[in-house]
Amino acid sequence: MLNFPDRRAGLSFFAARLLIGLIAGLVPSLSRAEYALNLPAPASDLAQSIYDLHTLILWICLVILLVVFVPMAIALVKHRKSAGYQAAKFHDNLLVEIIWTIIPVLILFFMARPAASLVVSMKDTTKEDLTIKVTGYQWKWEYEYLGDNIRFMSNTSTPKEQIEGSQPKGENYLLEVDRPLVVPAGKKVRLVMTSSDVIHAWWVPAFGVKQDAIPGFIRDSWFKVDKPGTYRGQCAELCGVGHGFMPVVVEVVPPEQFASWKKEQIAMAATAAANANKTYGMAELKALGEKVYSANCAACHQPDGAGLPGAFPALNGSKIVSGDKSGHIDIVLNGKPATAMASFGKQLSDLDIAAVVTYERNSWNNKTGDVVQPADIAARRK
Amino acid sequence: MNTTTINGAAAHHDHDHDHAPAGIMRWLTSTNHKDIGTLYLWFSLFMFFFAGALAMVIRAELFQPGLQLLQPNVFNQLTTMHGLIMIFGAIMPALVGFANWQVPLMIGASDMAFPRLNNWSFWLLPAAGTLLIASFFVPGGAIAGGWTMYPPLFMQGGIAYDMSILAVHILGISSIMGAINIITTILNMRAPGMTLMKMPLFVWTWLITAYLLVAVMPVLACAITMLLTDRHFGTHFFDAAGGGDPIMFQHIFWFFGHPEVYIMILPSFGIVSTVIPTFARKPLFGYVSMVYAVASIAFLSFIVWAHHMFTTGMPVAGQLFFMYATMLIAIPTGIKVFNWVATLWRGSISFETPMLFSLAFVFLFTIGGFSGLVLALVPVDIQLQDTYYVVAHFHYVLFSGSAMSIMAGVYYWLPKWTGHMYDEKLGKLHFWLTTIAFNVTFFPMHFLGLAGMPRRIPDYSLQFTDFNKIASLGGFLLGASQLLFLYVVIKCVRGGEPAGNRPWDGADSLEWTQTSPPPYHSFVTPPLVK
Numbered sequence: 001m002l003n004f005p006d007r008r009a010g011l012s013f014f015a016a017r018l019l020i021g022l023i024a025g026l027v028p029s030l031s032r033a034e035y036a037l038n039l040p041a042p043a044s045d046l047a048q049s050i051y052d053l054h055t056l057i058l059w060i061c062l063v064i065l066l067v068v069f070v071p072m073a074i075a076l077v078k079h080r081k082s083a084g085y086q087a088a089k090f091h092d093n094l095l096v097e098i099i100w101t102i103i104p105v106l107i108l109f110f111m112a113r114p115a116a117s118l119v120v121s122m123k124d125t126t127k128e129d130l131t132i133k134v135t136g137y138q139w140k141w142e143y144e145y146l147g148d149n150i151r152f153m154s155n156t157s158t159p160k161e162q163i164e165g166s167q168p169k170g171e172n173y174l175l176e177v178d179r180p181l182v183v184p185a186g187k188k189v190r191l192v193m194t195s196s197d198v199i200h201a202w203w204v205p206a207f208g209v210k211q212d213a214i215p216g217f218i219r220d221s222w223f224k225v226d227k228p229g230t231y232r233g234q235c236a237e238l239c240g241v242g243h244g245f246m247p248v249v250v251e252v253v254p255p256e257q258f259a260s261w262k263k264e265q266i267a268m269a270a271t272a273a274a275n276a277n278k279t280y281g282m283a284e285l286k287a288l289g290e291k292v293y294s295a296n297c298a299a300c301h302q303p304d305g306a307g308l309p310g311a312f313p314a315l316n317g318s319k320i321v322s323g324d325k326s327g328h329i330d331i332v333l334n335g336k337p338a339t340a341m342a343s344f345g346k347q348l349s350d351l352d353i354a355a356v357v358t359y360e361r362n363s364w365n366n367k368t369g370d371v372v373q374p375a376d377i378a379a380r381r382k
Numbered sequence: 383m384n385t386t387t388i389n390g391a392a393a394h395h396d397h398d399h400d401h402a403p404a405g406i407m408r409w410l411t412s413t414n415h416k417d418i419g420t421l422y423l424w425f426s427l428f429m430f431f432f433a434g435a436l437a438m439v440i441r442a443e444l445f446q447p448g449l450q451l452l453q454p455n456v457f458n459q460l461t462t463m464h465g466l467i468m469i470f471g472a473i474m475p476a477l478v479g480f481a482n483w484q485v486p487l488m489i490g491a492s493d494m495a496f497p498r499l500n501n502w503s504f505w506l507l508p509a510a511g512t513l514l515i516a517s518f519f520v521p522g523g524a525i526a527g528g529w530t531m532y533p534p535l536f537m538q539g540g541i542a543y544d545m546s547i548l549a550v551h552i553l554g555i556s557s558i559m560g561a562i563n564i565i566t567t568i569l570n571m572r573a574p575g576m577t578l579m580k581m582p583l584f585v586w587t588w589l590i591t592a593y594l595l596v597a598v599m600p601v602l603a604c605a606i607t608m609l610l611t612d613r614h615f616g617t618h619f620f621d622a623a624g625g626g627d628p629i630m631f632q633h634i635f636w637f638f639g640h641p642e643v644y645i646m647i648l649p650s651f652g653i654v655s656t657v658i659p660t661f662a663r664k665p666l667f668g669y670v671s672m673v674y675a676v677a678s679i680a681f682l683s684f685i686v687w688a689h690h691m692f693t694t695g696m697p698v699a700g701q702l703f704f705m706y707a708t709m710l711i712a713i714p715t716g717i718k719v720f721n722w723v724a725t726l727w728r729g730s731i732s733f734e735t736p737m738l739f740s741l742a743f744v745f746l747f748t749i750g751g752f753s754g755l756v757l758a759l760v761p762v763d764i765q766l767q768d769t770y771y772v773v774a775h776f777h778y779v780l781f782s783g784s785a786m787s788i789m790a791g792v793y794y795w796l797p798k799w800t801g802h803m804y805d806e807k808l809g810k811l812h813f814w815l816t817t818i819a820f821n822v823t824f825f826p827m828h829f830l831g832l833a834g835m836p837r838r839i840p841d842y843s844l845q846f847t848d849f850n851k852i853a854s855l856g857g858f859l860l861g862a863s864q865l866l867f868l869y870v871v872i873k874c875v876r877g878g879e880p881a882g883n884r885p886w887d888g889a890d891s892l893e894w895t896q897t898s899p900p901p902y903h904s905f906v907t908p909p910l911v912k
Binding site (some may be wrong): 038039053054061068069079085086096101111115118175208212214216236239243310340 | 697
C-alpha cells in the first residue's frame with residue numbers, strides 16, 4: 001500500500017519505512033487465518049455499513065498521509081544540511097494557513113455525513129419482531145424472551161483445565177457457552193439490556209452491536225441477521241476477575257426451527273417447576289452442586305474453596321459455610337452489599353441453590369452432613 | 383543532574399550567592415526551580431520504569447493464550463496500575479519537570495514565582511507514589527477496576543481503593559499548585575520586552591496546559607470524593623439502587639479525562655515545536671497559528687468528553703454532537719502537523735537524537751490521530767470501543783506522542799542541564815530500538831482490535847495468538863531499550879564532552895545565552911528581549 005522509491009533510502013525517512021517494513025514483513029505470513037487484519041465478516045446490514053464506513057475512512061486517511069508525509073520525506077532527503085542545503089527564511093503564509101484549515105473542514109464534512117445517517121439507523125429500535133431482555137451478571141449473561149416465559153443463564157463452557165493448560169485448547173476456546181441465545185433468522189431482534197451488578201457490555205462483532213449493560217438502567221439495541229449460523233462475541237467492559245471469561249454466543253436459526261425451540265424451552269420450564277417440591281439425596285445434590293459451583297462460584301472462591309486471601313474469602317472451613325444453614329442460604333440468596341458477592345436469588349433456581357449449598361457444606365474440609373432441599377430455599381426466600 | 387552543583391561546587395559561578403545546604407537537605411528543602419525540575423524528572427523516570435515493569439508482566443501473560451503467570455485479579459491490578467502510574471506518575475511529572483527547568487530559563491526569569499510552593503508540589507509526589515506502590519501489598523492487592531475507576535466495579539475492592547483515591551487527591555493537589563505556579567511565573571516574570579506573542583511556543587503550550595490543569599483537576603477530585611463517600615459514607619451518587627447513576631461518574635470522569643489527554647500532549651507539542659526549528663535551522667512556520675491551534679484544542683477538549691462513552695447508549699443527538707465536536711479537533715491538530723512539515727520544508731536539516739525523536743513524533747502521532755478520527759465516528763467506535771484498537775490508539779498518542787517527545791526534550795536539553803554532551807551514538811541507538819520496538823508492539827494491536835479482541839482481558843481466544851506473540855516480543859525489546867536510555871542519561875550526568883553555551887547552532891531561545899549548566903541562579907538581571 002505505501003510504496004516509496006528506494007532512492008529515498010536515508011535514515012531520515014525511517015518512520016514511514018519502518019511501518020512499511022513491518023507491514024511487508026507480516027504480509028507473507030498472512031496465509032494463516034489467525035492474522036485477521038480487518039473487522040470480521042459482517043452478518044448484518046448494520047455491520048456491513050460499519051465495515052464500509054471504516055474502509056472509506058481508511059482510504060481517506062491514507063490519502064491525507066501521503067499528501068502530508070511525501071513532502072516531509074522529500075524535505076528530509078533533499079533539504080539536508082549534510083547535502084549542503086541552505087535554509088530558507090520564510091516562516092509565515094496566511095493564504096496557505098487558510099487553505100489547510102478549510103480543506104480539512106470539507107473532508108470532515110464528507111466523512112461525517114455517512115456516519116451520521118448510520119448513527120440514526122443504529123438507534124432505530126422500532127418495528128421489532130421480538131424483544132429479548134439481556135441481563136449482565138458477574139460473569140454470565142441472562143436472556144429473557146419477553147412475553148414468552150423463557151428465561152435462562154448463559155455461562156462460559158470452556159473447562160478450567162483448558163484455561164490452565166492441562167488440556168489442549170478447543171477450537172472455540174473462551175468463546176463457547178452452555179446455552180446460547182437462540183434467535184430467528186431474518187427477523188429484527190430488539191435487545192433491552194441491563195445489569196444486576198456492575199457495568200458489562202454485550203458485543204457480537206459480526207452484528208455490529210455493542211451496548212453497555214448498566215445496573216439500574218435499561219438501554220436498547222437491535223440486529224437482524226439473515227444467514228443462520230453461530231456467532232460469537234465477548235463482554236467488552238471490564239467487569240472484574242471473570243471479565244475475560246464471559247462470552248456471548250448467538251445461534252441464528254430458521255424461523256420454523258426457532259418456533260420448535262421455543263416450544264421445547266417452555267416444556268422444559270414446566271418440568272422444572274414440577275420438580276420444585278421433590279426431595280433429593282445427598283449424592284444427587286452434590287453432583288449438581290459441583291456444576292453450579294464451578295459455573296457461578298469458582299471464579300472468586302476458587303475450585304478448591306480456598307478463595308483469594310484479601311479479595312475473596314475462603315469457603316473451605318468458613319464460619320458461614322460450616323455454621324447455621326439459614327445464614328449460609330441467606331448470603332447466597334441475597335449477596336453481601338458493597339462486595340463482589342452477588343445475590344443469586346434471582347439468578348439460580350431453588351434446586352440449583354439447594355445443590356450448591358449442599359455441595360459447599362459437604363466438600364473440602366467442610367463436613368456438616370447437611371442436605372439442603374429446594375423447599376428449604378423456597379422457605380428462606382420469603 | 384546538575385553535577386557542578388551536586389559536587390557542592392556551585393560557588394564556581396560568580397552569580398551564585400546562595401548558601402544552599404549540601405547533601406540530602408539540599409534536595410529536601412530546595413526551592414530552586416532547577417533542582418526541583420531535576421527531582422521531577424528523576425521521579426518520573428523511576429515511575430516510568432516501575433509502570434513499565436508492570437507492562438512487561440502483562441505482555442508476558444499475554445504471550446500465549448491460557449493463564450500462565452497470573453491469576454485474573456492480579457492481571458487486572460497490573461493493567462490498572464500500569465495506566466494510573468504512567469499517566470500520573472511518569473508522563474505528567476516529566477512534563478512538569480520540563481516546565482520547572484525550562485519556563486524560567488526561556489522567559490528570562492530568575493526562578494518560579496512561588497519557590498516554596500514549588501518544593502511542596504514536588505514533595506507531595508513521592509507520598510502519592512508510595513501510597514500507590516504500597517497498595518500492591520495490602521490485603522486484596524491494588525485497584526483492579528481499570529485506571530478509569532468506573533463504579534459500581536470500583537465499589538467492590540478493599541483498602542487499596544481508598545489508598546488510591548487518597549493518592550490521586552494528593553497528585554491532584556500537586557498538579558494544581560504546580561499549574562498555579564507556572565501560570566503566575568509566565569504571566570508576571572517574563573523578561574522586559576518579551577510580549578506574550580514573543581514567548582517560545584513551549585512556554586505557550588505550558589501556559590495553556592496549566593489552565594487546563596486548574597480547570598479539570600478539581601473535577602477529578604470531586605469524582606473520586608463521590609466514589610469515596612459512596613464506598614464508606616452511605617451516599618448513592620453512582621448507585622442506581624439509591625437513586626444514583628453509574629454513568630454520571632463517567633461523564634464527570636471524562637470531563638476531566640479528555641482535557642487530561644491534552645494536558646499530556648500540549649507540552650509535547652511545545653517540545654517538538656522547539657526541536658524541529660532548531661535542527662531545520664529555520665524559524666517555526668506559522669507561530670501565530672500554532673498558538674491559536676493549541677488554544678482551540680484546549681477549548682475543544684472540554685466539549686468532547688462523551689466520545690469515550692458512545693457504547694453507554696446516548697440519544698442520537700448526543701452521539702452526533704460529540705462525534706462532530708471530536709472530529710473538529712482534527713483541524714487544529716492538522717494545522718500543527720502541516721506547520722511542522724512546512725518548518726522542515728527548505729530547511730537545512732540535520733538528524734541529531736532529539737530531532738529523530740521529534741520526526742518520529744510527527745509521523746507516529748499522526749498515525750494516532752488517524753486512529754482517533756476512526757474512533758470519533760460513532761458507528762465505527764461501537765465496533766472498536768474497549769478493544770485493542772483503542773489500546774493501539776492511545777499508545778500511539780501517549781508513547782510515540784508524549785513519551786517520545788519527552789525523550790526528545792531530554793536529549794535536547796541534557797547538554798544545557800548537565801554541561802555535557804550526551805553520547806550521540808548511543809542516543810541514536812536508543813532512538814532506533816525504541817521506535818522499531820514501539821511499532822512492533824503496538825501496530826499489530828490495531829489488527830487485534832479490529833478482529834475483535836477486547837482490552838483488559840488476561841486470556842484470549844486462539845485466533846489472536848500470533849499478533850499477541852509479536853506484540854509481546856516487541857514489548858520486551860521496548861522495555862529493555864529504555865535501560866539504554868537510563869545508561870545514556872547517567873553517563874551524560876557524570877561527564878562527557880563540554881557542551882558550551884549553545885551546542886545546537888539552530889537554537890535561539892534565552893536558555894542558550896546561559897552557561898551550561900546554567901548558574902544556580904540564572905537571570906539575576908533580566909535580559910532585554912527585542
